[in-house]
Amino acid sequence: xxxxxxxARVLDPASGTDAVMDVCVENGEIHSMGENINGFPxxxxxDASQQWLIPGAVDLGSWxxxxxxxxxxxxxxxxxxxxxxxxxxxxxxxxxxxxxxxSAQVNLIQDLSDAQGRANVQVIGNITHQLAGETLxxxxxxxxxxxxxxxxxxxxxxxLDVMRKAMEYATTxxxxxxxxxxxxxxxxxxxxxxxxxxxxxxxxxIPAAAETVAVAQxxxxxxxTGTRVHFCRLSAAGSVRLLxxxxxxxxxxxxxxxxxxxxxxxxxxxxxxxxxHVRPPLRAESDRVALLEGLADGTIDAICSDHQPHxxxxxxxxxxxxxxxxxxxxxxxPLTMRLVEDxxxxxxEALNKITFQPARIIGSEAGxxxxxxxxxxxxxxxxxxxxxxxxxxxxxxxxSPFENWAFQGSVSHTFLAGQxxxxxx
Amino acid sequence: xxPHFKPGPLPLSMQLTPEGKLKHFLSxxxxxxxxxHDIMDRAEQFVTxxxxxxxxxxxxxxxxxxxxxxxxxxxxxxxxxIAAQRLGADVTNLxxxxxxxxxxxxxxxxVRNLEAMNADMFVVRHEHAGTAQFIARYxxxxxxxxxxxxxxxxxxxxxxxxxxxIRQKKGDFAPLKVAIVGDILHSRVARSxxxxxxxxxxxxxxxxxxxxxxxxxxDKMGVNIFNNxxxxxxxxxxxxxxxxxxxxxxxxxxxxxxxxxxxxxLTDKRLEATKPDAIVMHPGxxxxxxxxxxxxxxxxxxxxxxxxxxxxxVRMAVMSMIMGSMAGGAA
Numbered sequence: 017x018x019x020x021x022x023x024a025r026v027l028d029p030a031s032g033t034d035a036v037m038d039v040c041v042e043n044g045e046i047h048s049m050g051e052n053i054n055g056f057p058x059x060x061x062x063d064a065s066q067q068w069l070i071p072g073a074v075d076l077g078s079w080x081x082x083x084x085x086x087x088x089x090x091x092x093x094x095x096x097x098x099x100x101x102x103x104x105x106x107x108x109x110x111x112x113x114x115x116x117x118x119s120a121q122v123n124l125i126q127d128l129s130d131a132q133g134r135a136n137v138q139v140i141g142n143i144t145h146q147l148a149g150e151t152l153x154x155x156x157x158x159x160x161x162x163x164x165x166x167x168x169x170x171x172x173x174x175x176l177d178v179m180r181k182a183m184e185y186a187t188t189x190x191x192x193x194x195x196x197x198x199x200x201x202x203x204x205x206x207x208x209x210x211x212x213x214x215x216x217x218x219x220x221x222i223p224a225a226a227e228t229v230a231v232a233q234x235x236x237x238x239x240x241t242g243t244r245v246h247f248c249r250l251s252a253a254g255s256v257r258l259l260x261x262x263x264x265x266x267x268x269x270x271x272x273x274x275x276x277x278x279x280x281x282x283x284x285x286x287x288x289x290x291x292x293h294v295r296p297p298l299r300a301e302s303d304r305v306a307l308l309e310g311l312a313d314g315t316i317d318a319i320c321s322d323h324q325p326h327x328x329x330x331x332x333x334x335x336x337x338x339x340x341x342x343x344x345x346x347x348x349x350p351l352t353m354r355l356v357e358d359x360x361x362x363x364x365e366a367l368n369k370i371t372f373q374p375a376r377i378i379g380s381e382a383g384x385x386x387x388x389x390x391x392x393x394x395x396x397x398x399x400x401x402x403x404x405x406x407x408x409x410x411x412x413x414x415x416s417p418f419e420n421w422a423f424q425g426s427v428s429h430t431f432l433a434g435q436x437x438x439x440x441x
Numbered sequence: 442x443x444p445h446f447k448p449g450p451l452p453l454s455m456q457l458t459p460e461g462k463l464k465h466f467l468s469x470x471x472x473x474x475x476x477x478h479d480i481m482d483r484a485e486q487f488v489t490x491x492x493x494x495x496x497x498x499x500x501x502x503x504x505x506x507x508x509x510x511x512x513x514x515x516x517x518x519x520x521x522x523i524a525a526q527r528l529g530a531d532v533t534n535l536x537x538x539x540x541x542x543x544x545x546x547x548x549x550x551x552v553r554n555l556e557a558m559n560a561d562m563f564v565v566r567h568e569h570a571g572t573a574q575f576i577a578r579y580x581x582x583x584x585x586x587x588x589x590x591x592x593x594x595x596x597x598x599x600x601x602x603x604x605x606x607i608r609q610k611k612g613d614f615a616p617l618k619v620a621i622v623g624d625i626l627h628s629r630v631a632r633s634x635x636x637x638x639x640x641x642x643x644x645x646x647x648x649x650x651x652x653x654x655x656x657x658x659x660d661k662m663g664v665n666i667f668n669n670x671x672x673x674x675x676x677x678x679x680x681x682x683x684x685x686x687x688x689x690x691x692x693x694x695x696x697x698x699x700x701x702x703x704x705x706x707l708t709d710k711r712l713e714a715t716k717p718d719a720i721v722m723h724p725g726x727x728x729x730x731x732x733x734x735x736x737x738x739x740x741x742x743x744x745x746x747x748x749x750x751x752x753x754x755v756r757m758a759v760m761s762m763i764m765g766s767m768a769g770g771a772a
Binding site for chain 1: 591593
């Protein structure tokens with residue numbers, strides 16, 4: 017199928033392009049772009065005047081649940097939620113109950129998502145067997161099957177020596193290690209940020225040091241092993257500081273933050289709202305400000321959804337009995353664009369954090385609009401005003417704290433390899 | 442799915458009806474000081490009633506009160522039971538730990554079943570913070586919830602019986618210096634006392650404990666923190682000792698009972714730093730020789746037994762006010 021998108025304002029952070037032009041798509045790739053392009057005969061023509069054409073977003077962390085935890089979500093439901101939200105590449109996050117130990121599991125996930133054809137699903141593999149933190153997974157096989165990184169998720173390593181060896185073995189196979197920084201002993205079975213609010217609510221707290229200690233340890237192990245590490249879901253000001261120093265000293269390190277962490281803080285838990293129960297916990301306002309500064313100065317490379325869909329019962333209980341996580345896929349792009357409204361980032365900088373940068377971190381060619389690139393594209397109406405509601409969520413999990421938030425700008429079309437996978441009309 | 446079952450915030454404001462009357466009693470936080478005084482005034486009436494009449498104040502006649510104790514506590518449960526019976530209610534005790542919860546039933550399912558048995562009031566104790574608020578948010582609208590202790594969060598009737606005891610002994614709260622001594626970190630009683638004392642305009646509220654037992658950001662609750670007992674006791678009118686749980690000694694929070702008693706135990710000698718007429722309180726059950734010396738517990742400053750008696754009056758007061766507001770009348 018051929019496609020000719022006319023008069024779109026093309027925003028491509030990778031090249032710094034911000035100009036009105038036509039884009040011609042042929043055979044799933046961007047064939048040509050410029051002013052007054054002639055499309056192929058029979059091409060579908062879309063007049064995109066007043067609209068932005070942006071790369072489809074690349075999400076570094078989606079807990080897609082299937083196979084294993086299908087009662088929470090399936091690849092079918094979540095990839096169609098992604099398509100409607102302008103996300104064209106999802107990184108499958110392994111977890112206990114839905115972990116990725118061998119190439120057969122990688123192939124199964126890819127087959128199931130390819131059958132839907134709604135989004136590219138890239139698989140992050142287990143770094144230890146069953147994520148138990150004790151023995152190594154078959155990382156060589158995982159790499160050959162197409163895993164873009166390996167991780168132990170939020171599961172602890174038995175000890176730092178296992179972590180060291182896992183990092184060395186991952187490096188042997190040129191795999192980036194996704195580290196969720198948490199010193200479990202210091203987290204002390206807590207449920208929220210340790211501070212005045214946790215004290216008031218009587219909820220056991222997780223100090224910011226539970227994260228910063230783990231960041232510092234990991235940075236030391238990076239120096240020892242030469243591993244490429246990506247830190248997932250930073251939440252604490254101290255972590256941003258450590259990372260900034262590490263980058264200045266030339267370590268091959270990158271980091272992301274969950275979009276909700278940039279807008280919510282511990283005070284959003286004042287009424288025990290289980291929809292704000294997340295890991296890492298929502299922290300103090302000073303942490304939120306430090307995360308924004310880290311984004312602006314490039315210390316934090318990417319913003320991700322940390323999408324964790326849940327069944328209703330997982331959130332319908334006293335706070336300590338609820339499961340952590342926000343179904344964040346459908347608010348990734350809206351919240352990121354709100355950073356532009358707030359003046360935190362420019363439009364290109366904001367898009368960079370959810371397209372080119374995350375693609376670079378997983379070694380993917382996605383997330384850019386350039387000749388011969390795969391045509392994973394989003395048409396975005398920057399003027400549309402809309403309100404987010406749980407009833408209209410496409411994800412199987414309706415667990416979002418952003419109900420009734422008003423957003424400016426919405427996705428009108430999503431294309432995956434040139435094929436329309438979502439259209440608002 | 443019925444919107445009633447949608448997960449979401451559990452606002453404390455649901456304690457009050459739109460008219461400002463007590464609908465649930467979940468926390469002392471955020472309640473107007475006049476309402477706290479109303480509770481104490483009502484308790485005063487129950488205390489001063491002649492013994493015979495005290496046992497026949499049928500505010501709750503025809504009502505069913507269910508004690509839902511997910512955590513063991515014979516003593517607290519019994520005081521609620523007596524209070525409800527004196528008000529003429531039918532009382533049912535459910536020890537949930539040994540029944541449905543262990544069979545995998547969700548908390549909401551348990552609540553639904555008890556609603557179907559025509560409950561009017563749930564008295565709830567649970568090991569997790571916010572459970573009473575959760576039940577109040579999701580139970581049928583005609584039911585009231587009384588929090589009998591949720592995790593480290595709140596134990597509002599205990600705090601109110603303590604306030605009532607202080608008011609009986611000292612009158613106005615404004616000139617008072619009050620200190621809470623011991624394990625603040627794990628104590629729902631301390632949190633409820635702090636909210637009540639600050640709402641009632643207490644001159645100074647202190648907490649006295651080692652750093653391991655002082656939770657983060659406690660100063661934001663309007664208290665002065667002392668790590669040294671002798672400094673903290675100076676010029677006090679009221680000293681409240683907390684029960685020191687034995688299991689804290691097994692973790693890294695405290696070295697030993699002996700050291701705790703030596704540094705933070707209340708003795709006659711150390712209480713000399715307080716005002717001569719200072720009173721000593723304890724929510725019970727006491728650990729003699731850990732947080733309090735026997736001579737103090739049984740001595741002239743101690744009001745511990747009065748607290749126990751007042752506990753029933755305060756619980757009767759709260760229950761009758763809640764049911765009164767439900768009927769739209771008496772309270």
